[in-house]
Structure formats: C-alpha cells, structure tokens
Amino acid sequence: MEIDLSLKIEKEEAKDSKMQELDDNQNGKEALDFADKEDASMAAIGEVEDGAPSDISLQDNRNTQEFSVLRKEMNRVKEENKVLREVVEKTMQDYYDLQMKFAVVQQNNHQEDPRIFLSLHGDEHQTIQGNSSIVKNLQKHGSFPLGDEEDEEELGLSLRLKTGSGQRESEEEENHETPNLASVQNKLHPSQLSAITASHAVSSPNRKARVSIRARCQTATMNDGCQWRKYGQKIAKANPCPRAYYRCTVAPGCPVRKQVQRCQEDMSILITTYEGSHNHPLPVGATAMAATASAESSFTLLDSSNPDGIPSFSRASLLHQNPHFINYHMPLPLPLPTAFPWMPSKLSASNNGGNVTAITSDPKFRVAVAAAIPSLINKETHAATQPIPIASSSSSMSGGREIESGSPKTNNWVLQSYTASHKHIQPSP
DNA sequence: CGCGTTTGACCTGCGC
DNA sequence: GCGCAGGTCAAACGCG
Ligand SMILES: [Zn+2]
Numbered sequence: 001m002e003i004d005l006s007l008k009i010e011k012e013e014a015k016d017s018k019m020q021e022l023d024d025n026q027n028g029k030e031a032l033d034f035a036d037k038e039d040a041s042m043a044a045i046g047e048v049e050d051g052a053p054s055d056i057s058l059q060d061n062r063n064t065q066e067f068s069v070l071r072k073e074m075n076r077v078k079e080e081n082k083v084l085r086e087v088v089e090k091t092m093q094d095y096y097d098l099q100m101k102f103a104v105v106q107q108n109n110h111q112e113d114p115r116i117f118l119s120l121h122g123d124e125h126q127t128i129q130g131n132s133s134i135v136k137n138l139q140k141h142g143s144f145p146l147g148d149e150e151d152e153e154e155l156g157l158s159l160r161l162k163t164g165s166g167q168r169e170s171e172e173e174e175n176h177e178t179p180n181l182a183s184v185q186n187k188l189h190p191s192q193l194s195a196i197t198a199s200h201a202v203s204s205p206n207r208k209a210r211v212s213i214r215a216r217c218q219t220a221t222m223n224d225g226c227q228w229r230k231y232g233q234k235i236a237k238a239n240p241c242p243r244a245y246y247r248c249t250v251a252p253g254c255p256v257r258k259q260v261q262r263c264q265e266d267m268s269i270l271i272t273t274y275e276g277s278h279n280h281p282l283p284v285g286a287t288a289m290a291a292t293a294s295a296e297s298s299f300t301l302l303d304s305s306n307p308d309g310i311p312s313f314s315r316a317s318l319l320h321q322n323p324h325f326i327n328y329h330m331p332l333p334l335p336l337p338t339a340f341p342w343m344p345s346k347l348s349a350s351n352n353g354g355n356v357t358a359i360t361s362d363p364k365f366r367v368a369v370a371a372a373i374p375s376l377i378n379k380e381t382h383a384a385t386q387p388i389p390i391a392s393s394s395s396s397m398s399g400g401r402e403i404e405s406g407s408p409k410t411n412n413w414v415l416q417s418y419t420a421s422h423k424h425i426q427p428s429p
Numbered sequence: 430c431g432c433g434t435t436t437g438a439c440c441t442g443c444g445c
Numbered sequence: 446g447c448g449c450a451g452g453t454c455a456a457a458c459g460c461g
Contacts, residue, residue: 229432229433229434230433230434230435231434231453231454231455232435232436232452232453232454233434233435233436234450234451234452234453236450236451237449237450237451243451243452245452245453249433259452
C-alpha cells in the first residue's frame with residue numbers, strides 16, 4: 001500500500017511539472033495520452049512490486065479507478081492553472097498600465113488637490129479604465145451593508161491620506177469615525193475580513209506625519225519588520241486598553257515611533273500608529289512592498305471635483321470631518337508583480353478560505369504593509385513641499401539590511417484605518 | 430551583565 | 446492658574 005501511495009504522489013508531481021510545460025491551449029487528448037502512459041507505467045510497476053499474477057486483474061481495476069480520479073484531478077488542476085496564468089498576466093498588465101498612469105499623474109502632481117481618492121482593484125475582470133470603472137469599484141466597496149458572503153475571499157486594502165490642520169482631531173476621529181468604518185467592514189467581511197486600511201495624516205510641514213493602521217492581530221504588536229523598543233505605556237481615557245509606545249531601534253537615532261493600542265469595540269483589532277520616517281534602509285521584504293505601495297498609492301488619482309469618485313461611506317464620515325482628505329483605497333488582491341509569493345488567492349479554484357488567511361498571515365505581507373506606511377509618510381511629507389518621483393522615494397528605502405524582529409506569530413489581519421493627527425512634535429533626539 | 434520591559438513620575442499642551 | 450490628558454523619561458526589574 002505504501003508503495004502505491006508513493007507512486008500516486010510521484011505521479012501527481014510528474015503531472016504537475018508536466019502541466020507547467022504544457023501550453024494553455026493544449027487539448028484534452030494530450031492530457032489523456034499522457035495519463036494513459038502514466039497508468040501503464042504504474043501498472044507495470046505494480047506488477048513488479050507485487051509479483052503475484054493473481055493480483056494483476058485486481059490491481060488493474062484499482063489502477064483504472066485511480067486513473068479516472070487522477071485524470072479528473074489533473075483536469076481540475078489544469079483549469080486552475082489556466083485561470084491562474086490568465087490572472088497573473090492580467091495583473092501584470094494592470095500593473096504596467098498603472099505605472100504608465102502614475103508617470104502621467106506625477107507630471108500633473110503639482111496641481112495640488114488635497115483630496116485624492118485612489119482605488120486599485122485586483123479583480124481580474126476589471127481593469128482601471130478611467131474614472132468610471134474606479135467609481136464603480138468604489139461604489140462596490142462603498143456600499144458596505146451588502147455584506148455578501150461571497151465577498152469573503154476578497155481582500156481590501158485601503159490607505160487614506162489626509163492633510164489636516166493637525167489639531168486635536170485624532171481623538172474625535174478615533175471615537176467617531178473609526179468604529180463606523182470598522183463595524184462596516186466587519187459586516188462586509190464577517191469571518192475572514194482581511195482589509196487593510198491605513199490612514200495617513202500629514203499636518204503642517206513642520207509637523208510629523210502619522211499613519212494609523214488597524215489590523216486584526218492576536219498578538220500584542222504587529223511584526224512589521226522593524227525592531228521596536230517600548231518606552232512607555234499609558235491608559236487613554238477614551239480607551240481602557242493600554243496604549244504602548246515604541247521607538248524604532250533598527251538604527252540609532254531613528255525618529256520613527258509607533259503607538260499600539262487595541263480597538264475598544266473589537267479587542268482583536270490592533271491600532272498601530274506610525275510617526276516619522278526611518279533614517280535607515282528597511283528590511284528587504286518591507287522594502288519591496290513599501291516601494292510597491294508607495295508607487296501604487298500614487299496611481300489613478302481621482303479628482304475630488306468629481307463627487308461620485310468618493311464612496312458613500314467615505315463622503316459621509318470623512319468629508320464632514322476634514323475637507324483636506326486623501327483617501328487611498330486599495331482592495332486586494334493587489335495588482336502586484338509576480339515576484340511576491342503571496343499572490344491573489346481568490347483565483348484559486350479551490351474554495352479555500354484559508355488562502356485569505358494565508359496571505360494576510362504571511363509575515364512578508366505584514367512586514368511589507370507595515371513598512372510601506374512610513375514610506376508613504378516619507379513620500380507625502382516630501383511631496384508637501386516638493387514632489388519627488390517615486391523612484392527617489394523607493395530608492396531611499398532600498399538597502400541590503402535584513403532585520404526581521406519577531407516571528408510570524410500574528411494571524412488574521414483585518415484592518416481598517418482612520419485618521420490621526422498629531423499633536424506636538426519634539427525635535428528628534 | 431546587557432538588553433528590553435514595566436511603571437510611576439514628570440513634562441507639555443490645551444481647555445476652562 | 447488649574448486640572449486634565451497624552452506623551453516621555455528613567456529607575457527598577459526580569460530574562461537570557
Ligand atoms: Zn527606523
């Protein structure tokens with residue numbers, strides 16, 4: 001029996017490798033012939049192994065059954081492979097399209113419109129073709145109460161950038177806006193919601209930018225690829241959960257700080273607020289995503305003069321609070337280069353809810369997203385004074401340093417973000 | 430012993 | 446000026 005099992009495994013592996021070599025438009029006959037050969041060889045091996053002539057017919061029957069099962073399996077895998085390939089191609093195409101658009105946007109970036117909405121959608125059936133598709137996309141995500149279970153596999157990542165007056169807004173926004181959005185997204189993705197929303201508050205030029213990330217995280221802090229040293233803890237009045245203060249210790253004198261606090265409404269949600277920008281290279285995984293996120297967050301800018309370009313929930317809850325608002329909404333699967341191991345999961349034919357978790361729990365994903373935030377801060381801070389090309393921003397992030405603190409201990413990420421503004425700024429130590 | 434965390438004290442900004 | 450709340454400091458403590 002063990003022999004048969006191993007044979008099956010080898011067989012499947014062989015088919016998998018064969019499948020990769022086969023072209024998309026291969027017909028079923030080829031696969032059939034291939035499978036026949038496999039079956040024959042397997043039967044022959046079975047004879048040799050068993051060595052009992054009386055078992056041959058029985059063995060043949062069993063092999064035939066296994067063969068039919070395997071053939072079905074192979075066809076299924078073939079279809080899956082085909083779909084995956086199409087999606088990858090589509091994704092790559094979208095990626096390059098976005099890059100081209102980004103270049104155009106960069107040129108027009110001098111006309112500062114404080115309110116920008118961005119949407120990147122990895123849906124293979126949708127490419128960003130001007131505002132109309134974006135609006136459609138946004139409306140899809142904006143009408144949260146739909147809460148379809150079928151959206152379960154769809155990941156959402158949204159980044160909100162805000163330029164604000166920087167006064168005591170953070171608490172009000174935390175108290176009012178955050179719970180709304182959080183609850184709303186929880187409705188949308190009841191079980192495995194894996195949306196990431198980060199907000200980015202850029203205050204006046206002499207103030208540090210802050211980014212808040214809400215993440216469903218079981219551990220005390222997110223492993224974001226940087227090393228942090230805790231320097232304080234407070235219990236805020238608005239939230240009974242203690243707020244922890246961390247400083248980046250990757251490089252001495254790095255001004256980046258982060259605050260970590262659990263959401264009052266949902267204790268499983270971790271609110272991480274980053275402040276400042278790193279003065280050192282980021283870990284490789286973080287760098288890649290940082291560059292990607294930074295670049296993509298600059299794509300497909302939507303003019304705020306078009307009110308339809310802003311999703312209902314955003315307009316309702318955000319515009320009333322701050323007129324200067326940059327909202328980045330990037331539903332996953334992200335149109336990322338294939339270099340990233342955590343590619344879109346909804347493409348998989350198997351209805352694995354675990355795929356979503358797999359992506360969002362991937363430490364590389366978490367590292368990358370978290371690291372992308374300070375990158376965004378850095379970029380936006382600079383853009384506030386003088387727009388710089390993305391290449392410049394990302395290159396500053398590149399570096400060979402590989403510091404990864406902690407282990408992949410966190411689980412699902414469900415993120416939602418809100419804006420925070422900042423209070424006082426101290427000169428860096 | 431070095432490093433990181435804990436925790437109470439202290440500082441600062443803001444509203445009244 | 447006073448009180449409050451957020452943020453930071455630094456001594457004490459724990460761990461490897
Ligand atoms: Zn740093």
